[in-house]
Amino acid sequence: PQPVVAVVGRPNVGKSTLVNRIIGRRQAVVEDIPGVTRDRVPYDAQWAGRQFTVVDTGGWEPDARDRAAAIAAQAEAAVATADVVLFVVDAMVGSTDVDEAAVRMLRRSAKPVILVANKADNSSIEMESASLWSLGLGEPHPVSALHGRGSGDLLDAIMEAL
Ligand code: GDP
Ligand code: MG
Numbered sequence: 074p075q076p077v078v079a080v081v082g083r084p085n086v087g088k089s090t091l092v093n094r095i096i097g098r099r100q101a102v103v104e105d106i107p108g109v110t111r112d113r114v115p116y117d118a119q120w121a122g123r124q125f126t127v128v129d130t131g132g133w134e135p136d137a138r139d140r141a142a143a144i145a146a147q148a149e150a151a152v153a154t155a156d157v158v159l160f161v162v163d164a165m166v167g168s169t170d171v172d173e174a175a176v177r178m179l180r181r182s183a184k185p186v187i188l189v190a191n192k193a194d195n196s197s198i199e200m201e202s203a204s205l206w207s208l209g210l211g212e213p214h215p216v217s218a219l220h221g222r223g224s225g226d227l228l229d230a231i232m233e234a235l
Pocket of ligand 2: 088089102103129130131
């Protein structure tokens with residue numbers, strides 16, 4: 074069985090766009106409307122000659138009344154089957170209460186977590202992403218899933234963690 078990398082985070086941070094960047098094709102569904110990805114969807118990926126499975130997540134209702142609880146449940150289910158977790162936040166927004174609730178769940182797991190600061194489309198957002206150290210998950214990895222910026226460095230970090 075291949076190692077499994079789960080991609081978690083609140084709606085609209087760019088998880089599915091990042092999955093497409095990682096697998097090198099547009100297969101995961103990207104939507105401007107939050108909550109489109111249903112359940113957990115696995116895709117085959119490879120980097121530096123290694124094969125792995127990357128799992129896109131979503132699946133909670135866009136109008137869920139308690140989003141923090143919903144994301145925690147989603148993250149927990151994905152984390153349970155993962156070898157490495159990519160926790161994606163929106164670098165343009167910075168960390169939110171929902172992100173912090175998800176982090177509390179992630180930190181209780183024994184799984185390695187890589188903090189991804191997505192939507193770092195330019196160097197100024199990339200520099201601002203250093204504030205995400207405050208989440209307590211270690212070094213933020215700035216990427217632009219949309220444009221590809223930083224994705225090679227992120228994949229190298231994933232390979233180190235696997
Ligand atoms: P998900 O709900 O977390 O899976 O997010 P999606 O991948 O569906 O993306 C949500 C929105 O964010 C879409 O409009 C994407 O085009 C946009 N998006 C994703 N990644 C980036 C990025 O790196 N930069 C910018 N500017 N937009 C992004
Ligand atoms: Mg999605």
